Amino acid sequence: xxxxxxxxxxxxxxxxxxxxxxxxxxxxxxxxxxxxxxxxxxxxxxxxxxxxxxxxxxxxxxxxxxxxxxxxxxxxxxxxxxxxxxxxxxxxxxxxxxxxxxxxxxxxxxxxxxxxxxxxxxxxxxxxxxxxxxxxxxxxxxxxxxxxxxxxxxxxxxxxxxxxxxxxxxxxxxxxxxxxxxxxxxxxxxxxxxxxxxxxxxxxxxxxxxxxxxxxxxxxxxxxxxxxxxxxxxxxxxxxxxxxxxxxxxxxxxxxxxxxxxxxxxxxxxxxxxxxxxxxxxxxxxxxxxxxxxxxxxxxxxxxxxxxxxxxxxxxxxxxxxxxxxxxxxxxxxxxxxxxx
Amino acid sequence: xxxxxxxxxxxxxxxxxxxxxxxxxxxxxxxxxxxxxxxxxxxxxxxxxxxxxxxxxxxxxxxxxxxxxxxxxxxxxxxxxxxxxxxxxxxxxxxxxxxxxxxxxxxxxxxxxxxxxxxxxxxxxxxxxxxxxxxxxxxxxxxxxxxxxxxxxxxxxxxxxxxxxxxxxxxxxxxxxxxxxxxxxxxxxxxxxxxxxxxxxxxxxxxxxxxxxxxxxxxxxxxxxxxxxxxxxxxxxxxxxxxxxxxxxxxxxxxxxxxxxxxxxxxxxxxxxxxxxxxxxxxxxxxxxxxxxxxxxxxxxxxxxxxxxxxxxxxxxxxxxxxxxxxxxxxxxxxxxxxxx
DNA sequence: CTGTTAGCGCATTCAG
DNA sequence: CTGAATGCGCTAACAG
Numbered sequence: 263x264x265x266x267x268x269x270x271x272x273x274x275x276x277x278x279x280x281x282x283x284x285x286x287x288x289x290x291x292x293x294x295x296x297x298x299x300x301x302x303x304x305x306x307x308x309x310x311x312x313x314x315x316x317x318x319x320x321x322x323x324x325x326x327x328x329x330x331x332x333x334x335x336x337x338x339x340x341x342x343x344x345x346x347x348x349x350x351x352x353x354x355x356x357x358x359x360x361x362x363x364x365x366x367x368x369x370x371x372x373x374x375x376x377x378x379x380x381x382x383x384x385x386x387x388x389x390x391x392x393x394x395x396x397x398x399x400x401x402x403x404x405x406x407x408x409x410x411x412x413x414x415x416x417x418x419x420x421x422x423x424x425x426x427x428x429x430x431x432x433x434x435x436x437x438x439x440x441x442x443x444x445x446x447x448x449x450x451x452x453x454x455x456x457x458x459x460x461x462x463x464x465x466x467x468x469x470x471x472x473x474x475x476x477x478x479x480x481x482x483x484x485x486x487x488x489x490x491x492x493x494x495x496x497x498x499x500x501x502x503x504x505x506x507x508x509x510x511x512x513x514x515x516x517x518x519x520x521x522x523x524x525x526x527x528x529x530x531x532x533x534x535x536x537x538x539x540x541x542x543x544x545x546x547x548x549x550x551x552x553x554x555x556x557x558x559x560x561x562x563x564x565x566x567x568x569x570x571x572x573x574x575x576x577x578x579x580x581x582x583x584x585x586x587x588x589x590x591x592x593x594x595x596x597x598x599x600x601x602x603x
Numbered sequence: 604x605x606x607x608x609x610x611x612x613x614x615x616x617x618x619x620x621x622x623x624x625x626x627x628x629x630x631x632x633x634x635x636x637x638x639x640x641x642x643x644x645x646x647x648x649x650x651x652x653x654x655x656x657x658x659x660x661x662x663x664x665x666x667x668x669x670x671x672x673x674x675x676x677x678x679x680x681x682x683x684x685x686x687x688x689x690x691x692x693x694x695x696x697x698x699x700x701x702x703x704x705x706x707x708x709x710x711x712x713x714x715x716x717x718x719x720x721x722x723x724x725x726x727x728x729x730x731x732x733x734x735x736x737x738x739x740x741x742x743x744x745x746x747x748x749x750x751x752x753x754x755x756x757x758x759x760x761x762x763x764x765x766x767x768x769x770x771x772x773x774x775x776x777x778x779x780x781x782x783x784x785x786x787x788x789x790x791x792x793x794x795x796x797x798x799x800x801x802x803x804x805x806x807x808x809x810x811x812x813x814x815x816x817x818x819x820x821x822x823x824x825x826x827x828x829x830x831x832x833x834x835x836x837x838x839x840x841x842x843x844x845x846x847x848x849x850x851x852x853x854x855x856x857x858x859x860x861x862x863x864x865x866x867x868x869x870x871x872x873x874x875x876x877x878x879x880x881x882x883x884x885x886x887x888x889x890x891x892x893x894x895x896x897x898x899x900x901x902x903x904x905x906x907x908x909x910x911x912x913x914x915x916x917x918x919x920x921x922x923x924x925x926x927x928x929x930x931x932x933x934x935x936x937x938x939x940x941x942x943x944x
Numbered sequence: 945c946t947g948t949t950a951g952c953g954c955a956t957t958c959a960g
Numbered sequence: 961c962t963g964a965a966t967g968c969g970c971t972a973a974c975a976g
Contacts, residue, residue, distance in 0.1 A: 264661060264749070266953055277963045282955055290961060307745050312717040313663065314953035316654040317968045320605060324697075332698075333683030333890075333907075335676065342674030345700035349707065354714055356665075357673075357698040359686035366690065373695055376653040404648050408605070494890065523894045549674075549835065553864045555896020566674075607969055618947045623971055633945060655969035658952045 265306045274302040285310065316378060321409075324354045325576050326374035326382040330362040334492070335548040336518065336565065340385055340415060343569020351577065353380070362386070362458065364394055371401050375408060381576025385415040387461035387492075395420035402426040413575045415568055417462050429571045430587040433463050433545075436561040437470025439592045440515050440543045443559065445478050448600045449513040449541060453486040455500040455525060457517040464489075467517050467545060485509045490521045497524025505532055512540060512601040519544035519551045519560055526554055526597070537599035547593055557595030564588045606647045615643040626651060657719060662750075665695045666917050667715035667723040671703040675833070676889040677859065677906065681726055681756060684910020692918070694721070703727070703799065705735055712742050719749060722917025726756040728802035728833075736761035743767040754916045756909055758803050770912050771928040774804050774886075777902040778811025780933045781856050781884045784900065786819050789941045790854040790882060794827040796841040796866060798858040805830075808858045808886060826850045831862045838865025846873055853881060853942035860885035860892045860901055867895055867938070878940035888934055898936030905929045 271278040276295060283289040284299040291299075302308075316322045325348050329337040341357060348355045356379065358370040367384070374382050382405055388394065402412045402425035416431040444452050454471045457464030468487070475482050488503055490496030497516055501524065504511065516522035522544030529536050536542050536556055544551065547562035568588055612619045617636060624630040625640040632640075643649075657663045666689050670678040682698060689696045697720065699711040708725070715723050723746055729735065743753045743766035757772040785793050795812045798805030809828070816823050829844055831837030838857055842865065845852065857863035863885030870877050877883050877897055885892065888903035909929055 264953090267955095268953080278954080279956080279964080280962060283962090286955080292961060295962085307741070307748070309713065309716045309745065309749075311658070311719065311953055312714075313654040313657040313719060314968090315955080317652070317658060317953080317970090318955055320968080322654065331683065332673070332686050333676075333679045335674075335679070338674045338676070338679040341698075342672065342700065345673050345698070349700065349702075354697055354699065354711075354718070356695055357682075357686070358695065359683070359690060361690075370695075372650065373653075375650045377695070378652060378654060400648070404650065407648070408650075494894075527894060550891045550894065553835075553868060553891065553895055555894075605969090608971095609969080619969090620948080620971075621946060624946085627971080631945060636946080652969055655952090656971080658954090658969080659971055661952080 265308050266311070270299065270302045270306055270308050273306060274299045320378060321380055322378045323352070324356050324377055324379045325573065326371070326377070326379040327355050327357045327385070328360055328367055328370050328374070328382065329357070329385040330360055330387070332357060332359045334520065335550055336520070336546050337385060339548060339565040340569045340572075343566035344383060344573055345569075346566075347570040347573035351573070353573075353577070364389055368397060368401065375401070375404060375410075378408060379410055381411045381413060383413045383415060383572045383576050384417070385572075386417065387458065387463035388417045388420070389460055390462065390465070399424045411576050411578070413572045415572050427575050429568050429575065431563050431568060432587045432590055433466035434470040434473075436545050436563065436590045437467040437515070438474045439590070440545060440561050441471045441474035443592055443594070443598065444513045444515060444541060444543060445474065445480070447513075447541065447598060450480050451483070451486070451511040452480075452513045452515055453488070453504050453511040455497055455514060455516045455521050456487060456489045457492045457521070459489050464492075464517060471515055483509065486511055490517065490524075492518050492520060494520045494524040497521030498528050499524070501525035501528035505534070513598070514540060514542050516542065516544045519546045519548045519558060522558055522560070522597075523550065523554055526558070537597050538602060541598040541601070543598055552595065554597070556597045559595045559598040560593050562591045562593050564590070606649050607652070611640065611643045611647055611649050614647060615640045661719060662721055663719045664693070665697055665718055665720045666914065667712075667718070667720040668696050668698045668726070669701055669708055669711050669715070669723065670698070670726040671701060671728070673698060673700040675861065676891060677833075677861070677887050678726060680889060680906040681910045681913075684907035685724060685914055686910075687907075688911040688914035692914070694914075694918070705730055709738060709742065716742070716745060716749060716751075720751055722752045722754060724754045724756060724913045724917050725758070726913075727758065728799065728804035729758045729761070730801055731803065731806070740765045752917050752919070754913045756913050768916050770909050770916065772904050772909060773928045773931055774807035775811040777886050777904065777931045778808040778856070779815045780931070781886060781902050782812045782815035784933055784935070784939065785854045785856060785882060785884060786815065786821070788854075788882065788939060791821050792824070792827070792852040793821075793854045793856055794829070794845050794852040796838055796855060796857040796862050797828060797830045798833045798862070800830050805833075805858060812856055824850065827852055831858065831865075833859050833861060835861045835865040838862030839869050840865070842866035842869035846875070854939070855881060855883050857883065857885045860887045860889045860899060863899055863901070863938075864891065864895055867899070878938050879943060882939040882942070884939055893936065895938070897938045900936045900939040901934050903932045903934050905931070
């Protein structure tokens with residue numbers, strides 16, 4: 263049989279109420295009684311049942327975290343920030359890895375609602391279609407009615423007045439900076455390896471790329487825009503395709519660092535020297551990036567910090583702080599250089 | 604007010620029990636009634652309370668995962684395996700990042716016991732001291748009395764007959780393979796960057812290193828053994844110290860890939876060419892390793908697979924499978940070569 | 945097929 | 961200061 267408050271009470275020769283008072287330490291209890299109870303707790307190795315407690319309080323102390331893939335360093339780094347902040351506040355984090363599949367994502371949100379999570383943090387790119395957005399908005403309302411904030415990290419609100427708050431990451435602006443850096447070095451034939459098609463982050467970053475080229479009077483050669491899926495391997499394949507296409511280019515802007523790493527691998531295998539023959543730039547500045555060869559020029563996004571902020575929003579009833587976009591910063595390393603004359 | 608079973612029942616004009624039956628779909632209900640109930644559920648956006656359920660069942664559907672640092676790719680990769688396996692079984696994973704601090708680790712285990720986790724998976728190195736081991740063993744007994752297995756990944760049982768099962772990773776043997784590889788290339792002055800002092804994984808790997816040298820008749824030069832903390836930065840610093848010491852060495856065996864990456868960075872900065880002047884080998888084969896420059900020679904541990912297996916053990920009442928160590932494999936890339944004559 | 949009852953483990957009244 | 965009683969939301973027995 264499980265040991266409960268009553269078991270402890272019996273052993274200590276007191277009522278369950280008294281045991282509860284000792285445990286929660288929020289009510290006067292005679293010192294001697296307290297000692298007896300504490301002894302019984304120890305001897306029985308009693309552990310309170312969080313569910314019984316949650317039933318009473320309608321809160322669980324749990325923060326839900328839903329992301330695309332926990333083993334991806336972009337998400338891993340954000341998750342690191344979330345866990346650190348939550349741990350400091352004695353909150354448990356329930357982390358769910360959705361594989362980027364909307365169905366799974368919603369299934370997890372539903373589970374978290376069942377768990378009466380105090381707040382839910384959703385990280386990563388979203389599909390654009392309205393059906394998806396409607397459903398997400400509905401979950402936002404549902405969570406709100408449970409007093410649980412929905413926090414979106416690095417993605418927009420599903421609708422104008424959706425019941426959610428965001429921790430914005432400036433994908434478009436970052437992509438602009440990355441592309442502008444290449445242009446300022448003198449590149450004009452700039453390829454782009456985009457992320458998963460139809461996802462907000464991919465589109466934002468691609469838009470930054472296109473707009474910056476346009477602003478510089480450089481027409482976009484559609485043959486130089488290929489899609490990956492944000493994974494390293496897809497970057498490898500995309501770079502291979504770019505090479506095989508025979509279309510001329512002097513630089514590649516990858517939609518994230520992982521794909522940039524894959525592209526670097528392809529170029530190395532193909533004997534294409536970076537940055538002498540091709541410059542490569544990414545986005546995110548995951549920890550890996552400084553260790554690549556050559557060191558990857560990229561745009562640093564404040565991922566850990568975003569995780570911290572997400573936690574405070576997930577616990578704040580009213581997000582009084584306006585969603586000012588967190589900063590971003592071009593990090594120039596060794597993978598970019600002026601094009602060869 | 605929160606919407607409960609009773610709310611739904613009232614709206615559908617049936618009893619709470621009937622609503623429960625519809626929801627759980629485990630009992631005959633008239634089609635018409637069912638429809639009415641489903642309609643009410645939808646209209647009220649009702650979501651069952653997992654805590655009320657867990658109170659009845661004494662199980663929660665939750666798997667606890669405690670690791671040192673979620674943003675470290677070693678743990679991230681294992682966590683990826685855990686999440687994938689758990690997701691396929693419709694289990695939530697509560698992931699806790701303990702910073703390797705035993706106090707925090709125990710606090711998290713306690714929390715997970717309160718949550719009545721179905722099983723708890725503990726990943727990563729442990730301190731050796733007996734106080735720690737006693738306490739862990741006690742938690743193992745406590746979890747067992749809650750019918751929740753304690754699964755240890757990559758670390759030994761705290762005591763002979765501890766109430767826990769393990770998913771062993773063969774640290775010592777892997778270190779032996781790494782060291783033997785260097786010796787077979789002709790190296791005799793081999794440095795070692797050990798992991799966090801006093802931790803099982805560090806010690807196992809260091810032992811593999813020492814034993815292999817001894818078996819080859821090579822005396823260990825204690826000046827060539829320095830400690831890090833498994834983090835990249837500590838590898839950088841350790842390699843720097845090795846260089847500054849002025850003691851001669853032709854190869855470095857790092858206690859994990861992250862520290863190896865740091866060492867590579869130091870050598871690059873110092874103009875020491877790898878592998879021409881110094882060979883470097885790591886352990887783990889995290890995804891990063893193949894992208895380092897030069898590609899890192901290392902020993903691959905089946906991290907994702909370990910995550911999978913941990914989940915099945917965490918859910919199996921009786922671990923019928925005995926803990927056969929998962930394999931490991933030397934991956935020779937470009938960071939090792941014979942010493943310069 | 946459906947409703948009624950009871951109780952999971954706990955914290956909180958309200959009485960002593 | 962302490963105990964008895966109540967109910968959080970749900971499901972499993974037991975009756976209809």
